[in-house]
Amino acid sequence: MPVLAENVLHFARILRGAGLPIGTDRVMDAVRALPLAGIESRRDWHATLSALFLTRHEQQVIFDEAFAVFWRDPALEQRMMAAMLPKVAGRMAGLGARASPRVAEAFITNTQPTPAVENPEQIEVDASLTFTATERLKHLDFEKMTGDEWREAKRIVAGMRLPVPDVRTRRFKRAPTGAAIDLAATLRRLARDGGQIARIVRREPRLRAPPIVVLCDISGSMHRYSRMFLHFLHALVRDRARVSVLLFGTRLTNVTRALRHRDVDEAVDAVCAAVPDWAGGTRIASCVHEFNFQWSRRLLGQNATLLLVTDGLDRDDAPGLEVEMARLHRSSHRLLWLNPLLRYEGFEPRASGIVAMRPHVDAFLPVHNLESLRTLGKALSPHSRLSS
Template sequence: MTTTPGDPGRLPENVAHFVRLLRGAGLPVGPGHTITAARALDAVDITSKRQFFWALYGTLVSRHEHRHIFESAFRLFWRDPFGVDEALSALLSRSQIPVERPTSKAPARLSPEHEAANRSTGELARDSGERIALRMAFSPDEVSRTRDFEEMTPAELRQAREAMRKLELDLRPVRTRRHRPDPRGRLIDLRRTLRTTVRTGGNPLPLQRRSMATRRPVLVTLCDISGSMEAYARILLHFCHALTNAADRVHTFVFGTRLTNITRLLKDRDVDRALDRVGDTVTDWYGGTRIGAALGAFNLHWSRRLLAQGAVVLLVTDGLDREGGAGIRLQARRLRKSCRKLVWLNPLLRYREFAPRAAGIRALLPEVDEHRPVHNLDSLERLAHALSGRR
């Protein structure tokens, strides 16, 4: 560390400055946390970077999702506390923590212009000549594929949206109850054989054959747009738009506190216009989540109409439910019985330390066929390959 934590003269001042940095980044810390952190540092060997880190972490971080913010701020601040204001701009451009905010419509939040405005400060910091050391040692293409959507720059988000448009999702065909003529079919089509014989005056002809007809299954996406999903809902709606315009029998719903069918809105091939219309129509953006109620509404009003033979349902949510998981298991079980496959796409799986602690997560897990991460392009490509039957 460029700044030595063990300097007793500047340490209290630096700790207070560090707490202000965390508060500016969105962590719920105040003056009381500064005192607690200072006392914790008195109890450890502050010349040890490891002990110094965990003393601050244990007193200043209260939620698991704030960990990556703290780690980034720690690296930036204790390297150069006097240049931290510039570093904070870059940090805020890469890390968005859900906070309380007035209710507003979503079109601006869904637009590339809004993303660029939110992150313009970070772009200026990156262009200033002093590169913030938050990059991985991979090629640009690999970084874009493996970088978390939440941490992407505006340029990387544009590349991600373009990649989504090119992503091929060729769903594995499923057999229907209908038959089709097939010269190599295993079944004899007796009706067609008799008709052919009558037309030829009874002369014997080769047997007409048939096989089971196949077709692409229905694909239904149920996407959580609550506050905890804000960073992912925005980019995943671009993915849903690409799916809707690339194939038929694709349906998309969003839910926060209520369920809304946005399939027709996404049929517009202009993605910006389509998402503007979605933003004007949907009223429960980035608020609470009622997963059980949303699944129940789908089961009641849409399940029988849409979930034909072989249907695949993608449930995009982090499983954090404001009602403590009430009704989720029952409704998820009903949904599972109505479709061929229920796939849960969970951005929280990006954490290696992920554990099903929340009630909603524990209720969902036993009722799904697959539980997959959905936080970067690589995870979407893996999903497409799995649904297409490719490896």
């Protein structure tokens, strides 16, 4: 079965190129399991590889597209020796427009070797074309990005900064040209100098960055968007003080400490390991209730801004969501709802969760591409007039 093992390994590389995490151990299990499960039927072949390679439901679409292109030999359904398939080269002819960009890119990358170039010519990069590609990437939906586009988007997000303006506090600091007189400091200096007034001490209000609290949905419908938003939050946590990040699906998890890793990939891996319900269901009402009674007083003081990242699709459809959202809104200085469903033109809030939540937010914003992340800073400005 050497050809069987080689083709299974090649198929695993295709899936890895499309973004599915498949290790060598699963490839070895597949090589051992396929002869035992039976290779007479294409359906059995598909079910065996699917059970061994997939860990989440949303990966099924990518797997099915890659399987249909890679294992499309018609003899696979008719002969038991279908394991002796030829090499994968040439199978791109049947890919067509039905495959997602991630699958198409994975096949091209893993089936076409890069030819060696003798005497390479100097290549000039057209700045206008580079600008056009960057502009396209800014407005490209995270769900439609290929692997290379996803990596480039992560690089851009890592360099983003959230221009949240500092707010005035009730405390003061020394300032040579301050508008107010620091009477206590002036009297102390007067007593120290024997009653001679040398200079009046002045002060001005102290400015401080307001706290930012993020509640991010990590359910299956939000997986692609929340993962990119985690890269944005990593840059935010590293750049600013007093940033708290809590993820919720069926339960609430504080991941602020995990995001403080210097390396963004290590930080995201630590977050995924700390969250047991990643890409599962959603219980918005119970998670918001838990935040209100366990975290609200600790995190939402001193003019804190709350970012709620969710599509509002609640699995339980719990009745107390509107009450919990009203309490959450009263506790926050500003409550911004970031919803990837706003990428659709003519979006109407018909789901019961969205209807219950929307009246209790200060702004209702999209979060589906790089441009939406850039405009988030404008929404956090105290002078913004974004409608809810």
